[in-house]
Amino acid sequence: MPTLPLKLSQRWHYAKEQAISFLMQQAVENPQVISLAAGLVDAGSLPVAETQHACQALLSNDARARQALQYGTTAGAERLREQVLKLFAAQEGKDPEALGLSREQIVLTTGSQQMLSLACEVLLDPGDICLISGPTYFVFCGNLDGVGAEPVVIPADEHGMNTDRLEAALQILEQAGQLPRVKLIYSVSYYDNPSGISLADDRRKRIVELAKQYSKYHRICVLEDAAYRELRYDGPVHPSIWGHDAERAYVIYTQTFSKSFSPGIRVGFAILPKDLVKPVCDRKGNEDFGSSNFNQHLLATVLESGEYRAHVEQVCAAYRAKRDAMLAAADEFFSEIPGVSWVRPHGGLYVWMSLPERVPTGFRSDLFRTAVAEGVMYVPGELSYAGPKESVPKHQMRLSYGVQSPEGIREGMRRLANAVRKTLGTAPAS
């Protein structure tokens, strides 16, 4: 008797077509390729010494050690939530007491990715609408798919999500009787993945105003993804979208220590409206009983010692040099290719590049194949757009400078420019 197939859940089917696995497979099958695709972090600046110090300090205190090795709570270790409150206040340029925020509203997660997933699980039913930027973080589109929610794409420009277009979309949805389906507005507010752009201050304010104004059937929340906030190299300092939410009721704020410290430690945090804390913890409890308590104590030790702040400065110095290398290489190799433009980011990990519209960049495109043959890989821009595939821009690329050395970045950009020239039919005879 043959073994019958599994019958997987509807929700699994919703989310099955995620492109990330193809990219990872390509990377595995082409190890000689310089990847400007991978979202990994700079290996050289990983905090080996800081983690050693923290492990020693934590484990040489017997009571602390036993506390860290025992079960924690679903919301996370008090010690780290206290430190997160201080860190967040410093980012906002305020005293912790002036934030209008209690420690109970801070929930610690397995990276900030877990909070993006939890927010979708707790707030969104199949058919509910989430307003997102075009382009936006593509894994979040997978989270929306996973709960059967519908993304409505708001175009972004050089200042981030266009809030006039957001308002127009909300108006249209209301006129069409669809406002009851609208639950969430998602924004990567600092050094966006993939565009590298930080949302302008007036737009931060406006997003909160619009969420409030259109909360006519129930509250519409703003999910602020500040994953890259601490990777600032220059340019203006922006207070968060959360800071514009005077009621502290509309914005779900998420941040992670994966980029600023270590992705392997896998600790993120969320700041939640008070009435969302229990729903999120209920759901998280059912999923995993809480993230690693040991890692939370480890990170609290790093923050308490002051080594964290110094480490973030080191990390930013390393990435600043890499960003500069990528922008210099872009100038060197791309500025004479007609119709190519790119964003100059003030932080984060990505340069967003646009080619002439007649040059598609997708996995099945001539350019992608040519690039792999030249020995370089990128993330096709179309992956970062939700919505119907036909209407999505297909001529963009996300280029990451996180992993490669400045030399590797330059060589990768040189190869990529060759691939673009070849694809354009204007490559010089070799």
Next chain:
Amino acid sequence: MPTLPLKLSQRWHYAKEQAISFLMQQAVENPQVISLAAGLVDAGSLPVAETQHACQALLSNDARARQALQYGTTAGAERLREQVLKLFAAQEGKDPEALGLSREQIVLTTGSQQMLSLACEVLLDPGDICLISGPTYFVFCGNLDGVGAEPVVIPADEHGMNTDRLEAALQILEQAGQLPRVKLIYSVSYYDNPSGISLADDRRKRIVELAKQYSKYHRICVLEDAAYRELRYDGPVHPSIWGHDAERAYVIYTQTFSKSFSPGIRVGFAILPKDLVKPVCDRKGNEDFGSSNFNQHLLATVLESGEYRAHVEQVCAAYRAKRDAMLAAADEFFSEIPGVSWVRPHGGLYVWMSLPERVPTGFRSDLFRTAVAEGVMYVPGELSYAGPKESVPKHQMRLSYGVQSPEGIREGMRRLANAVRKTLGTAPAS
């Protein structure tokens, strides 16, 4: 303008009534109470020295350290999956090569709880049926609630889930045309939470046979929860349910290092049918991108060094003494109370006690209130039964010996016996 309420998802509403938060609140509000309720582990045997050694070894090797602090893969670190394969083979009494299992079928999770959640997410749609024991692990009932699945309760006896009753239930479901809804059979196969009973060998075999026999519309899987497997103090050694699945296609096996090593490190593992690996990893990737890579490398280091095996022996010695203390106290304080009986477990963390049927044990019962007043707390047995509240036995208690010292256990049992006598109206005049 008042802030409008949130509108939470249907799935959150499915799962909102989980009793665990009431228990935790009681524990916080009554710190003087001896808790025989908490599922925490013995603090004295937590692996402080072993974790120190592993941190030192891992972080003093620069390449290894950087690998551990970087992102890992969703399925988990190769190093630990290799060690898990060896550990699992040793448990099964076989060579790793003879298992018919590849490393790719091993997925590392945030405790085994995450795999229980992932199995439900990937396999179960609202209205689907999972067959479970009565009683069973109550958090898993929350996972079933969370996906809108329907538990069908199969009574258990002193050998675990009654497989004749399981067969009868499957027959009835088939006759009623409900077999297409049946997706999963769940079993805590070693030292069950809450009953302390290990499933008899012939029943392990029979469960797999029945899963195969009734896989008429799609494959019916068996979710084997072996969380307590390594906490064996005496009695027979059982091979897993998984071992009876010759096709390696029906059983989803889960185990955790939380009980045998440290819950704060939060690492569990699953062994999956080949065609379930991608669906589970897709879902896990969307939830968290993989559990802490650092902790997986840490635990791999502990397993490679041989310190793990020695530690498990220490842990078992500590719990054996505690189990003996609880059973001795049960004999001392309960044997003369008419109508009280209890299970004598060979491993795990729980003694399951039954009172006369006229003595309910729930949160609102006289007994629970009297027990808290006497200074002791337990988990009401009814929490461990799914299905309609009316039909659930209400006169049982789960007593944990994990946290308290042997002296604390004896004192807790003395107080509990007092509470039972008082509630029975037979307490001696004080």
